[in-house]
Amino acid sequence: MATYRRGRGLGDRLLLLAVVALAIVWIAPIVWVIGLSFKPNDVLMRSTGGIHLPPFTLKNYVDIIASSQVFAWMLNSFIVAIGQTVLTLVIASLAGYGFARTNFPGRNVLFVLVLAALAVPEQAIIVPLHTMFAAVDLHNTYAALIAPRLAFPFGVLLMTQYFRAIPAEIEEAALLDRASRLKVFWRIVLPLSIPAQATLGIYTFLHAWNEYFWPLVSATKPAMYTLTVGLASMQTNFAQTEGIGFLMAQAVFAGLPVLILYLFFQRHIVSAVAGGGNK
Amino acid sequence: MLRRTLAGAVLGALLATQAMAQAKTEITFARFFGACEGDYGTSQDVAKARGECGVMTSLVNLFNATNKDNIVVKPQIIEWGPYYQQLNARIAAKDIPAIAVMHAAQLGDYTRYVEELDGVLKEAGIDAGDFTPNARTAVTVGGKIYAMPWDTHSWLWHFNIGLFKQAGLVDAQGQPLVPKSVEEMLAHAKQMKEKTGKPYIIMATAGAGDFANGARGYYSWLYDQGGSIFPDGYEKANFHTPASLASFGVFEALAKGGYITKGLDGSGVLGGFMNGIGAVYMTGTWRIDDFLAASAKPGGALSEGYTTRAFPNLFKTQSVWTDNHSWVLPKGGTTPATRKAALTFLKFLWDHNFDWARGGGHLPARQSLMADYAKLPLRQFVVDIPSFGKALPHEVRRQFGFQNMIGEEIANIVNSGKTAAQAADAAQERSVALLRGR
Numbered sequence: 260m261a262t263y264r265r266g267r268g269l270g271d272r273l274l275l276l277a278v279v280a281l282a283i284v285w286i287a288p289i290v291w292v293i294g295l296s297f298k299p300n301d302v303l304m305r306s307t308g309g310i311h312l313p314p315f316t317l318k319n320y321v322d323i324i325a326s327s328q329v330f331a332w333m334l335n336s337f338i339v340a341i342g343q344t345v346l347t348l349v350i351a352s353l354a355g356y357g358f359a360r361t362n363f364p365g366r367n368v369l370f371v372l373v374l375a376a377l378a379v380p381e382q383a384i385i386v387p388l389h390t391m392f393a394a395v396d397l398h399n400t401y402a403a404l405i406a407p408r409l410a411f412p413f414g415v416l417l418m419t420q421y422f423r424a425i426p427a428e429i430e431e432a433a434l435l436d437r438a439s440r441l442k443v444f445w446r447i448v449l450p451l452s453i454p455a456q457a458t459l460g461i462y463t464f465l466h467a468w469n470e471y472f473w474p475l476v477s478a479t480k481p482a483m484y485t486l487t488v489g490l491a492s493m494q495t496n497f498a499q500t501e502g503i504g505f506l507m508a509q510a511v512f513a514g515l516p517v518l519i520l521y522l523f524f525q526r527h528i529v530s531a532v533a534g535g536g537n538k
Numbered sequence: 539m540l541r542r543t544l545a546g547a548v549l550g551a552l553l554a555t556q557a558m559a560q561a562k563t564e565i566t567f568a569r570f571f572g573a574c575e576g577d578y579g580t581s582q583d584v585a586k587a588r589g590e591c592g593v594m595t596s597l598v599n600l601f602n603a604t605n606k607d608n609i610v611v612k613p614q615i616i617e618w619g620p621y622y623q624q625l626n627a628r629i630a631a632k633d634i635p636a637i638a639v640m641h642a643a644q645l646g647d648y649t650r651y652v653e654e655l656d657g658v659l660k661e662a663g664i665d666a667g668d669f670t671p672n673a674r675t676a677v678t679v680g681g682k683i684y685a686m687p688w689d690t691h692s693w694l695w696h697f698n699i700g701l702f703k704q705a706g707l708v709d710a711q712g713q714p715l716v717p718k719s720v721e722e723m724l725a726h727a728k729q730m731k732e733k734t735g736k737p738y739i740i741m742a743t744a745g746a747g748d749f750a751n752g753a754r755g756y757y758s759w760l761y762d763q764g765g766s767i768f769p770d771g772y773e774k775a776n777f778h779t780p781a782s783l784a785s786f787g788v789f790e791a792l793a794k795g796g797y798i799t800k801g802l803d804g805s806g807v808l809g810g811f812m813n814g815i816g817a818v819y820m821t822g823t824w825r826i827d828d829f830l831a832a833s834a835k836p837g838g839a840l841s842e843g844y845t846t847r848a849f850p851n852l853f854k855t856q857s858v859w860t861d862n863h864s865w866v867l868p869k870g871g872t873t874p875a876t877r878k879a880a881l882t883f884l885k886f887l888w889d890h891n892f893d894w895a896r897g898g899g900h901l902p903a904r905q906s907l908m909a910d911y912a913k914l915p916l917r918q919f920v921v922d923i924p925s926f927g928k929a930l931p932h933e934v935r936r937q938f939g940f941q942n943m944i945g946e947e948i949a950n951i952v953n954s955g956k957t958a959a960q961a962a963d964a965a966q967e968r969s970v971a972l973l974r975g976r
Contacts, residue, residue, distance in 0.1 A: 303805075303809075304805075304808055304809060304812065304828070305809050305812045305813060305832075306809050306813065307805065307809070318576070321576055322574070322575075322576035322577070323576075325575045325576035325579060326573060326575050326576070327575060327579075389627055389630060389631065390630065392631075393630055393631035393632065398631045398633060399633065472620075475616075475620055475623070475624055475627075476623065476624055476627035477627075479614070479624060479627065479628050479631070479633050480614070480633070481613075481614055481615070488616075488617075491616075491617040492572075492573060492615045492616050492617050493572055493573040493574075493615070494572050494617055494618075495571065495572035495574070495589065495590060495591045496570060496571060496572065496590060496618045497804075497824070498572065499745070499747055499803075499804050499805060500804045500805050500808045501808070501828070502572075503805060
């Protein structure tokens with residue numbers, strides 16, 4: 260017993276050491292970015308070393324906040340990210356349930372089509388997509404920012420697979436009690452799929468929050484910029500050489516809302532991801 | 539009675555406000571150069587503005603505050619990297635700005651989408667006869683003017699005089715010796731390395747945004763030889779001409795001798811030059827004031843002196859790569875009312891061209907400003923560039939694509955030991971895709 264405990268202790272310690280080492284590797288660039296964001300740009304033009312040494316400044320953050328539109332851009336990002344997340348969850352769940360549990364003519368062909376869409380790169384459809392939204396005069400609207408991403412084949416695949424793994428007997432009992440399909444889905448299946456919903460939700464939100472290219476070509480009026488496009492628009496032509504501190508402050512500023520969300524929902528997110536992995 | 543009077547007053551005020559609002563003419567103004575509301579949000583003091591962003595922001599503020607026609611310029615700022623992708627998308631979606639900034643190198647790709655300005659400039663009171671030769675060529679496609687030129691920007695050698703002194707490469711006045719041939723440059727580079735242990739040339743070659751550096755050097759030395767990458771028409775490039783191989787060869791010789799920095803990005807070379815890691819920094823006209831400021835600080839690597847010269851002619855005829863910022867009126871971007879306002883703003887910009895050159899770090903587009911420009915620090919060494927600077931002809935489409943591709947091949951020479959011949963082979967092969975469907 261003592262040998263077992265000692266062995267487990269050593270293993271745990273090695274594991275802990277490995278995790279700490281990996282955490283340092285992961286955190287170091289973030290600490291570097293945060294450190295640079297508090298340094299004056301003219302100092303960083305000479306050297307990006309010594310982030311722990313003075314001088315320090317808040318000017319990079321003040322310059323961001325001084326932009327009259329930065330909070331409007333942040334609001335746009337929230338509306339787009341939350342809208343996209345909620346609607347993707349609804350669509351992917353319903354579609355996934357349909358593929359997993361119902362029989363209809365052409366189901367398999369349709370499912371293969373959905374899977375095939377996974378292989379189509381975004382760049383391949385950007386021009387027809389843009390033309391389509393231009394034809395119905397929807398650019399510079401939230402609808403144009405949210406809608407193109409709602410057809411999310413990975414989400415449908417994830418939910419389909421998840422629903423298939425739920426024992427059918429659970430639903431059959433409810434169906435025998437004359438519950439409708441929708442009621443079974445809403446009352447029984449959906450609560451069981453919370454871990455998968457959370458995984459898909461987190462992924463969709465982060466993807467929507469960080470997205471750059473589609474908002475760049477669709478939201479061309481500054482009032483409709485998302486945070487990624489708006490912050491980038493503030494960069495001077497030589498930002499990578501003479502505005503490094505400002506660039507780093509932008510990265511921190513853009514990442515902060517997501518970090519705050521994570522801090523609030525940390526417990527749910529961790530359990531969701533772990534649950535999603537284990538089912 | 540009192541109620542009626544009050545109601546009348548309120549109604550009158552509302553109508554007056556509405557009338558004022560109606561009288562305003564808003565024009566959209568698409569540009570890069572960044573946003574800097576923190577430093578210049580309300581500034582109208584153009585003379586004190588520094589940097590491209592500072593000058594542009596102050597100019598728009600000044601115009602909006604002082605124009606008598608109640609015109610409001612609404613800047614639509616976008617990051618420089620994807621600017622043209624967004625402009626394309628805007629043209630496709632018919633969300634077209636009244637005025638847009640455009641590099642001359644891009645103008646050939648856009649003549650179908652922007653207005654011809656020959657008569658328009660006259661209507662606006664802008665004298666095209668005052669364009670510098672370089673600016674005129676830059677905005678003229680097929681004999682017609684398509685843009686109002688805003689500047690000329692070019693490629694220079696920036697010198698750390700302290701290192702040149704240490705290497706014994708200065709003249710009697712303490713000014714750096716500028717080589718006149720490839721052989722002389724390599725001899726200077728060897729001497730620099732032996733005396734100081736430092737590379738002769740500093741150039742960024744590592745980051746995705748750094749590839750323009752090598753390409754601009756390649757073009758400059760190609761033009762010095764009277765060479766072209768399109769000697770037989772614009773359907774097919776030729777990177778195997780003697781001039782092209784010689785231009786690639788300069789970089790090969792520098793790399794083989796260890797006379798050029800390797801694997802550094804833009805930030806690394808800029809900081810490196812100010813910290814004295816090498817003697818000559820190949821970069822643009824826009825850096826002069828930064829280096830002058832650095833050299834004024836005692837104890838720094840540039841404190842023994844800094845100067846600049848136009849890119850040296852190592853072959854036959856002095857020439858150098860240039861490009862230009864210009865302003866275009868995209869087709870469909872104005873109504874009759876906003877068009878008049880757009881022309882008024884263009885004229886205002888034209889009248890402030892010197893402010894842009896002084897604060898933005900570029901050469902003026904107006905010949906009449908050159909004498910005053912030459913009086914700015916060190917500008918006497920670069921003021922002649924518009925008379926001999928060159929760019930690819932407008933018939934060459936996707937010029938930024940060529941610039942990146944050539945720069946990548948030069949980065950391969952510098953960082954990976956590719957030979958000039960191998961780089962020319964690769965450039966030749968890659969040019970086919972760039973020219974496809976032109």
